[in-house]
Amino acid sequence: MTDAALSVSAAPDARSSLPVRALRAVASRLVIIVPYAWLLVFFLIPFVIVFKISLSQTAIAMPPYTPVLGFGEGIGGFWSQLKELSFENYLWLTDDPLYFNAYLSSVWIAGISTILALAVGYPIAYGMARAPTALRPTLLMLVILPFWTSFLIRVYAWIGILKPEGLLNQLLLSTGIIHQPLVILNTHTAIFIGIVYSYLPFMILPLYSSLEKMDYSLIEAAQDLGCPPTSAFWKITFPLSLPGVIAGCMLVFIPAVGEFVIPDLLGGSQTLMIGRTLWNEFFANRDWPVSSAVAVILLLLLIVPIMIFQSAQARAQEQSK
Amino acid sequence: MVRKLIALSAATAVAAVLSLSASAQERVVNVYNWSDYIDESVIEEFTKETGIKVVYDVFDSNEILETKLLAGGSGYDVVVPTGNFLARQIQAGVFQKLDKSKLPNLVNMWDIVSERTAKYDPGNEYSINYMWGTVGIGYNQKKVQEALGIDKIDSWDVFFNPEKLSKLADCGVYILDSPTDIFPTALRYLGIDTESTAPEDLAKAEEALMKVRPYIRKFHSSEYINALANGDICLAIGWSGDVFQARDRAAEADQGVVVDYVVPKEGAEMWFDQLAIPADAPHVEEAHEFLNFMMKPEVIAKASNYIFYANGNKASQAFIDKEILDDPAIFPDEAALATLFTVSPYDPKTQRVVTRAWTKIVTGQ
Incomplete structure (x- = not known):
């Protein structure tokens, strides 16, 4: 991977003299080390630790699992331990429909939320991108502004809004739109509202950046040629904003799948999500190995959409060249 | 909050x-x-x-x-x-x-x-x-009286009998989100040894809880204090002192909410x-x-x-204040003390069975 990246960056320098090229190669190698070191320290090593725990067994000890793959007994000991590794915890996950159902319902909830966020976020991003240039920084600021308040407080605020005697119901009752308070809190609807609200900026920002770059003379040309605005949108604007749509959807979908706080606070007890299952394994069962296995599977489940996202981005970059 | x-x-x-x-x-x-x-x-x-x-x-x-x-x-x-x-x-x-x-x-x-x-x-x-303390029943006197026509709760039957609990469902029932407290309690109601870890006994407890599940509004280990005090719910299975705090807050608010706590006659976890x-x-x-x-x-x-x-x-x-010391719900007398039971920690295998059953109960699946 490193070599491939290097050869790409070195290619334009083909005409430079040899020592300069060598120096540049070293420099670019150094630059490239930083992100790789970052990934190694904050992603790969933690993942290896989690994976290692997922292969062990629970024990009444501190920490509560049997050590696996230690180097305490030398290389020979390491090899004999390697032979004893068991994937029992993974088999366990397939035994019980609980885990499968939890994954499924997490993906389902995250999927619906993503579609809703897209439906809400697209018009906003479009409006921002078409707004006068002087106004755009202010609009961007407004999108980012909610981050200045703690995420937890904002989710708690939704409890106050959505509860039976909350602000929303009071408003609707006093205006005579409804006569019975709506039950929203502790339902799936509340979870959707919470996720869409919390992750909307992550949808809007990439959409905005791809819509802003768009060349609007294309739309004018379409209109000159007699294309009605709706089909001009679907034939030109939307396809051109597709990288933004994909980026936005991934940024909402991926964290929403593993979301724990929003379903816990806004959802009812009937909501089964993988975040909660993980919590149960870790805290209630004290079964760090099984919860690690759940986490590893969740990661694998999420890596697929991330890879789709990556390849879409790579394609978009190709196109823009 | x-x-x-x-x-x-x-x-x-x-x-x-x-x-x-x-x-x-x-x-x-x-x-x-x-x-x-x-x-x-x-x-x-x-x-x-x-x-x-x-x-x-x-x-x-x-x-x-x-x-x-x-x-x-x-x-x-x-x-x-x-x-x-x-x-x-x-x-x-x-x-x-x-x-x-x-x-x-x-x-x-x-x-x-x-x-x-x-x-x-x-x-x-x-x-x-x-x-x-104990794990007992906290309830809103007036609302329970209206729904069931009884002045005082004295038995776990009010919770574990689906017929009775269904009448309380509309005004709200909360229980502790704590299987290690609720399972032994269910076993005691069923007349089974509270220390039992036999799968068939635990299955019976699960079944008993499943029967009343439709009438439980929330599984939570602290929200019932406020909910009881505000009169939002009429019954909660909770920790004794928490219910007394609710009772006190209700009395302070003076909105006509009267909260009471009972250690049911079948006994309760200590x-x-x-x-x-x-x-x-x-x-x-x-x-x-x-x-x-x-x-x-x-x-x-x-x-x-x-x-x-x-x-x-x-x-x-x-x-200690006399009203607390003389309150049998806080300091039970000899006879009441005899009905209380303690629970041992679950071994990992039983813990897993209980947590799994609890997830089923809580999610209603």
């Missing part, structure tokens, strides 16, 4: 800053206790008397505490796990033995309680009792929250001083008067 959370995170931040700035000459003790579980003035008094600064942090479930302790290096000097959790943690090597020579106030402890806590901590070598010192505590000396201070009769009585829980300190009873 929001305010509590802000206060909580602020407390944590302060704790972090304090523990960083605590220099060698400044004596500190890091205490990790349940939320809403002490009279704050007790802490101030301790600092005034000993010059030791208390960094006080709170949790609201045994699971959270246990995970921190098992991960090691929690930095806490005094923690307060419940008996059945404590037993397993002792086994895992989480705690250090108390140096009883530094705890002269041990003479004040109550043998009736110490005998029972020895079940979790043989010889009481690792812990002393802080508070104890639990013990124990003060203990982690093996890797950074301030062992100060922790012992804190423990010894908490065993002073007038100090622990003050805490009991504030949080409505009985403590395990015999000598403190002279300082």
Whole structure:
């Protein structure tokens, strides 16, 4: 991977003299080390630790699992331990429909939320991108502004809004739109509202950046040629904003799948999500190995959409060249 | 709730800053206790008397505490796990033995309680009792009277009988989100040994809970305090002192809500929250001083008067408010004491079965 990246960056320098090229190669190698070191320290090593725990067994000890793959007994000991590794915890996950159902319902909830966020976020991003240039920084600021308040407080605020005697119901009752308070809190609807609200900026920002770059003379040309605005949108604007749509959807979908706080606070007890299952394994069962296995599977489940996202981005970059 | 959370995170931040700035000459003790579980003035008094600064942090479930302790290096000097959790943690090597020579106030402890806590901590070598209580039924008198036509609840039947509970469903039923408390209770109602870990017995308890599941609005371990006090719900299975706090808040608000607590005649679980010192505590000396201070009769009585829980300190009873001391729901008499049962920690396999069953019950699937 490193070599491939290097050869790409070195290619334009083909005409430079040899020592300069060598120096540049070293420099670019150094630059490239930083992100790789970052990934190694904050992603790969933690993942290896989690994976290692997922292969062990629970024990009444501190920490509560049997050590696996230690180097305490030398290389020979390491090899004999390697032979004893068991994937029992993974088999366990397939035994019980609980885990499968939890994954499924997490993906389902995250999927619906993503579609809703897209439906809400697209018009906003479009409006921002078409707004006068002087106004755009202010609009961007407004999108980012909610981050200045703690995420937890904002989710708690939704409890106050959505509860039976909350602000929303009071408003609707006093205006005579409804006569019975709506039950929203502790339902799936509340979870959707919470996720869409919390992750909307992550949808809007990439959409905005791809819509802003768009060349609007294309739309004018379409209109000159007699294309009605709706089909001009679907034939030109939307396809051109597709990288933004994909980026936005991934940024909402991926964290929403593993979301724990929003379903816990806004959802009812009937909501089964993988975040909660993980919590149960870790805290209630004290079964760090099984919860690690759940986490590893969740990661694998999420890596697929991330890879789709990556390849879409790579394609978009190709196109823009 | 929001305010509590802000206060909580602020407390944590302060704790972090304090523990960083605590220099060698400044004596500190890091205490990790349940939320809403002490009279704050007790802490101030301790600092005034000993010059030791208390960094006080709170949790609201045994699971959270246990995970921190098992991960090691929690930095806490005094923690307060419940008996059945404590037993397993002792086994895992989480705690250090108390140096009883530094705890002269041990003479004040109550043998009736110490005998029972020895079940979790043989010889009481690792812990002393802080508070104890029961898992019973808290209810809104007026609403229950309207729905069921009875003045007083006296049996678990009101909860485990689907016919009766269905009549209360509309006005709201909450139960503790704590299988380790609810499962033994269900077993007791069914007349099965509360210590049983036989799969068929646990299945029976699960079945009994499943039957009433449609009428339970929420599984939560602290929200019922406010819900009962505000009159939002009419019945909750909860911890005794929490229900008394709800009763008190309702009386203060004076909105006509009357909350009562009952230890049903079939018996109820008796639990013990124990003060203990982690093996890797950074301030062992100060922790012992804190423990010894908490065993002073007038100090622990003050805490009991504030949080409505009985403590395990015999000598403190002279300082406890009469209304609390004479309340059989807080200090049960001999006959009631005989119906109470204690529960042992589950082995990992049983724990798994119980948690799995609990997930099924809570999600209604």
